[in-house]
Amino acid sequence: MRADPLPVLTDATVKSQHEMTVCNSCRYCEAYCPVFQAMEERLTFTSGDVAYLANLCHNCGECLYACQYAPPHEFGIDVPKTFSALRVESYAAAAWPAFAAPAFRSPWTTTAVALAAGALASALAARTLWVGDARVAFPAAADFYSVVPHDVMVTLFGIVGLFAVVALGIGYRRFIRSIADPNIADPPSPLRGFGAASPVGAAARDALTLKHLHATGEDCVDAEEKRRPWRRWMHHCTFYGFLLCFASTSVAAIYHVVFGWVAPYAYTSLPVVLGTVGGLGLLVGPAGLFLVDRRRDPALTHSTQASLDAPFLAMLFLTSLTGLLLLALREKTFMPSLLIGHLAFVLAFFVTLPYGKFVHGIYRAAALVKFRRESNH
Amino acid sequence: MAPPEVYEVAVLGGGNAALCAALAASERGARVIVLERAPRVFRGGNSRHTRNLRCMHTAPTDILTESYSEDEFMTDLLRVTGGATNETLARIVVRASADAPGRMRRFGVRLQPSLRGTLHLGRTNAFFLGGGKALMNSYYAAAERRGVHVVYDADVIGLQIHDGRFESATVRINGREQQVRARSVVLAAGGFESNLEWLKEIWGDAADNFLIRGTPYNTGTVLKLMLDAGAEPVGDPTQCHAVAIDARAPKFDGGIVTRLDCVSLGIVVNKHGDRFYDEGEDFWPKRYAIWGRLVAQQPDQIAYSIIDAKAVGRFMPSVFPPIAAASIRELAALIHVPAGTLAATVERFNGAVRPGIFNHEALDDCRTDGLVPNKTHWAQRLDTPPFWAYPLRPGITFTYLGVKVDERARVALRGGPAANIFAAGEIMAGNILGKGYVAGVGMTIGTVFGEIAGREAWRGVSSDASASQTGHRAG
Numbered sequence: 086m087r088a089d090p091l092p093v094l095t096d097a098t099v100k101s102q103h104e105m106t107v108c109n110s111c112r113y114c115e116a117y118c119p120v121f122q123a124m125e126e127r128l129t130f131t132s133g134d135v136a137y138l139a140n141l142c143h144n145c146g147e148c149l150y151a152c153q154y155a156p157p158h159e160f161g162i163d164v165p166k167t168f169s170a171l172r173v174e175s176y177a178a179a180a181w182p183a184f185a186a187p188a189f190r191s192p193w194t195t196t197a198v199a200l201a202a203g204a205l206a207s208a209l210a211a212r213t214l215w216v217g218d219a220r221v222a223f224p225a226a227a228d229f230y231s232v233v234p235h236d237v238m239v240t241l242f243g244i245v246g247l248f249a250v251v252a253l254g255i256g257y258r259r260f261i262r263s264i265a266d267p268n269i270a271d272p273p274s275p276l277r278g279f280g281a282a283s284p285v286g287a288a289a290r291d292a293l294t295l296k297h298l299h300a301t302g303e304d305c306v307d308a309e310e311k312r313r314p315w316r317r318w319m320h321h322c323t324f325y326g327f328l329l330c331f332a333s334t335s336v337a338a339i340y341h342v343v344f345g346w347v348a349p350y351a352y353t354s355l356p357v358v359l360g361t362v363g364g365l366g367l368l369v370g371p372a373g374l375f376l377v378d379r380r381r382d383p384a385l386t387h388s389t390q391a392s393l394d395a396p397f398l399a400m401l402f403l404t405s406l407t408g409l410l411l412l413a414l415r416e417k418t419f420m421p422s423l424l425i426g427h428l429a430f431v432l433a434f435f436v437t438l439p440y441g442k443f444v445h446g447i448y449r450a451a452a453l454v455k456f457r458r459e460s461n462h
Numbered sequence: 463m464a465p466p467e468v469y470e471v472a473v474l475g476g477g478n479a480a481l482c483a484a485l486a487a488s489e490r491g492a493r494v495i496v497l498e499r500a501p502r503v504f505r506g507g508n509s510r511h512t513r514n515l516r517c518m519h520t521a522p523t524d525i526l527t528e529s530y531s532e533d534e535f536m537t538d539l540l541r542v543t544g545g546a547t548n549e550t551l552a553r554i555v556v557r558a559s560a561d562a563p564g565r566m567r568r569f570g571v572r573l574q575p576s577l578r579g580t581l582h583l584g585r586t587n588a589f590f591l592g593g594g595k596a597l598m599n600s601y602y603a604a605a606e607r608r609g610v611h612v613v614y615d616a617d618v619i620g621l622q623i624h625d626g627r628f629e630s631a632t633v634r635i636n637g638r639e640q641q642v643r644a645r646s647v648v649l650a651a652g653g654f655e656s657n658l659e660w661l662k663e664i665w666g667d668a669a670d671n672f673l674i675r676g677t678p679y680n681t682g683t684v685l686k687l688m689l690d691a692g693a694e695p696v697g698d699p700t701q702c703h704a705v706a707i708d709a710r711a712p713k714f715d716g717g718i719v720t721r722l723d724c725v726s727l728g729i730v731v732n733k734h735g736d737r738f739y740d741e742g743e744d745f746w747p748k749r750y751a752i753w754g755r756l757v758a759q760q761p762d763q764i765a766y767s768i769i770d771a772k773a774v775g776r777f778m779p780s781v782f783p784p785i786a787a788a789s790i791r792e793l794a795a796l797i798h799v800p801a802g803t804l805a806a807t808v809e810r811f812n813g814a815v816r817p818g819i820f821n822h823e824a825l826d827d828c829r830t831d832g833l834v835p836n837k838t839h840w841a842q843r844l845d846t847p848p849f850w851a852y853p854l855r856p857g858i859t860f861t862y863l864g865v866k867v868d869e870r871a872r873v874a875l876r877g878g879p880a881a882n883i884f885a886a887g888e889i890m891a892g893n894i895l896g897k898g899y900v901a902g903v904g905m906t907i908g909t910v911f912g913e914i915a916g917r918e919a920w921r922g923v924s925s926d927a928s929a930s931q932t933g934h935r936a937g
Contacts, residue, residue: 106779106781107719107781109779110718110719110721110778110779110780110781111593111717111718111719112577113513113592113593113594113596113718114592114593115577116574116577116589116591116592117591117592128774128775128779147592147596148592150592150595150596150599151592151593151595151596151599152595153510153511153593153594153595153715153717153718154717154719155503157503158715159712160719301572301574301591303572309599309603310570310599310600310602310603
């Protein structure tokens with residue numbers, strides 16, 4: 086039996102269906118982005134269809150400012166805002182476990198609880214060492230494992246990381262089922278068929294270049310007649326900063342496991358260089374996105390979507406900041422406090438991954454693959 | 463608004479022609495004021511609802527395919543107007559249209575090639591990326607960058623014209639009357655299609671059932687003021703461009719989405735359940751304007767397009783849902799048409815359908831025989847439930863009455879051309895488009911004559927200025 090994760094016709098779904106019906110009779114926006122091209126493939130819109138289109142939307146403002154039916158017109162068409170509300174609902178509907186779905190409605194509380202839990206866990210992890218080990222008070226310079234033993238760190242992050250991957254994976258699967266064509270019993274996995282020329286390859290390029298934030302060759306508007314690259318560039322800083330930090334950790338793990346080279350690594354070593362550059366990206370990008378968000382036209386984004394941004398950006402920024410501080414001050418005697426603080430942020434960050442803004446990346450990627458696959462027909 | 467000052471060019475109106483005039487004058491250095499009657503959110507007149515403009519070109523461009531010659535454009539204009547055109551002015555529009563895309567782009571307008579639904583216009587019409595409101599946003603942004611003074615909610619209620627010279631306009635802004643003085647004026651305030659009283663004077667009570675496809679602000683105030691001031695009229699004062707649209711559309715501003723493209727796929731009956739015209743006479747884009755008038759002539763100005771399941775998916779999706787039923791009689795009850803008559807009409811129609819090979823892309827051989835009126839193409843039996851009905855009403859796009867102008871866009875007064883009064887857009891389109899319509903030509907007229915009017919308005923002012931300077935020096 087196929088469970089429908091979007092069984093309820095919410096206000097955002099009904100409004101999206103109304104808006105797509107109006108848009109599909111107008112089609113003036115069809116050259117702006119794939120949302121309207123995908124819309125034109127359909128005559129009617131199921132809840133899955135609008136969830137797919139909503140996640141394909143990159144939330145620029147072109148179609149709102151161009152719309153002859155925008156509020157206060159009685160048709161009240163505001164696709165960016167309506168879709169931004171529907172996206173949050175689609176995140177919550179796909180969340181695993183289902184009882185965690187309310188996290189999307191209270192992102193600051195979720196973040197605060199996760200941080201408290203992270204702080205407790207890292208303090209406990211460190212405390213295991215305090216018992217009967219005098220080195221704790223005066224750890225060797227930059228010796229993180231004297232504060233939290235390597236095995237403890239690996240176990241802790243292994244569990245948390247595995248949980249995040251499983252939760253995201255199940256959410257992803259629920260999401261692609263919810264947007265699949267109901268006439269097809271078993272939707273093809275969006276990841277089937279790799280290669281640069283495949284729909285997955287094309288969608289990967291779309292995602293990695295944020296193509297649909299400048300699909301017409303110019304940056305999309307973020308205010309009426311204002312085309313600025315900042316949102317795209319700051320997103321690139323954030324995304325590639327995150328990737329570099331991930332790469333840094335992976336390289337360090339290989340150093341440790343394969344070569345037996347134990348941290349701390351030199352400032353010129355690959356993990357430290359990757360982590361430093363990535364960490365800077367994660368300071369600049371989230372701070373920039375926060376500023377871009379602040380001056381953004383409130384007509385473009387629903388409050389439920391907008392409220393997801395700040396906690397996620399704050400977590401990225403603070404995780405990076407504590408990591409860079411730890412790196413810069415790892416020779417100092419107060420390093421253990423910094424380490425415990427940083428680990429708390431990293432733990433909270435991973436735990437909240439499946440329940441916050443992070444999921445937009447994987448659901449948008451799924452929508453992009455679906456779009457490329459449909460376009461191939 | 464700022465304390466009284468004298469502008470060099472005042473533009474009355476805020477649509478495509480108005481902004482083209484304002485930009486043409488301001489790029490030459492004029493101090494320009496634009497008086498737009500609508501609030502900012504609804505600025506742009508009927509241009510808000512447009513999507514493209516027709517332009518000639520001798521070779522394929524990045525947005526237009528093949529070529530569209532001056533002669534072909536002229537031939538199209540002569541055909542649709544049946545000769546009701548000033549050929550000199552028409553040729554000016556056609557020739558200047560070649561430069562329109564380039565000019566528009568200089569002001570930040572973005573154009574696109576036509577996509578799937580509009581391929582038949584890809585050769586003749588340049589499409590605005592995002593449509594007419596996006597076009598107007600670009601123009602207003604360009605005007606603001608150039609320091610054009612744009613005033614919204616500015617209702618022109620009087621014109622002071624003496625000896626063929628414009629002196630000032632009386633404008634109501636936020637309930638306060640003010641005088642706006644300018645050394646020349648461009649009238650670009652559209653027609654009178656949203657003036658329900660004026661429409662009733664012409665069409666009587668039938669006008670109560672008309673829907674206005676565009677802005678509610680085109681009440682023809684400026685047009686009437688000018689005619690009262692002695693401007694020579696042009697265009698049939700009783701004619702308007704009327705399209706059959708969905709009867710459930712809003713009274714104003716329904717725009718493009720209220721169109722219905724299914725008429726040629728089924729039959730159309732009036733409120734008594736009788737057919738009244740050949741639904742398959744020609745392709746719908748060539749017939750939708752005729753159907754506005756046809757529906758206006760039916761009792762209560764209402765008609766119903768009736769199709770069956772075979773037509774589903776063959777026409778552009780409509781914004782309002784079809785009225786659906788499992789049988790013709792049930793459908794008749796839903797649309798309050800006598801069931802017996804409608805059933806008999808459908809039965810007679812089905813019996814008269816001759817065998818043929820259906821092809822909606824061509825004038826096919828599916829027709830009826832022996833009916834009055836016959837359906838001459840795309841006639842298929844209505845026999846596959848569900849049956850769908852869409853109610854139709856006349857949707858008014860624009861009116862033809864305007865002021866006469868010369869090739870410099872000067873308004874013709876009874877004593878000769880006005881010294882400093884120019885016109886552009888729908889208010890003078892009747893010079894070129896005396897009747898009929900061909901897609902995108904209204905925007906071409908507005909763009910070309912907007913530019914001419916703005917340029918000429920400034921030329922008059924600047925030559926006055928240099929003349930008076932010369933005079934001073936001589937004195």
